[in-house]
Amino acid sequence: xxxxxxxxxxxxxxxxxxxxxxxxxxxxxxxxxxxxxxxxxxxxxxxxxxxxxxxxxxxxxxxxxxx
Numbered sequence: 001x002x003x004x005x006x007x008x009x010x011x012x013x014x015x016x017x018x019x020x021x022x023x024x025x026x027x028x029x030x031x032x033x034x035x036x037x038x039x040x041x042x043x044x045x046x047x048x049x050x051x052x053x054x055x056x057x058x059x060x061x062x063x064x065x066x067x
Contacts (some may be wrong), residue, residue, distance in 0.1 A: 003033065010039045020049055025067050027052050 003012050012033040020030045022045070031048040045063070048057050055066040 001033070003035075005040065007041070010035055012036075022049070022065065025053070025065060 001012055002009050012035045015032050015034055017030045017032050018028060020032075022025050024057055027049060032046065032051070050065075053065055053067060057064045057066075
């Protein structure tokens with residue numbers, strides 16, 4: 001699949017993660033994309049995970065997750 005990023009278009013593979021854990025928060029069956037090495041400047045935490053939360057907010061340089 002082709003996706004658009006701030007740096008242009010890249011190819012990525014669609015996958016379903018059996019388990020995704022961020023700190024104490026664990027989710028199962030999360031849809032994700034896997035991009036080729038060095039194609040993105042940083043790792044991204046997508047809305048497919050964030051939308052499973054009660055809430056999330058950016059506070060300074062921190063992402064605060066509410067399970």
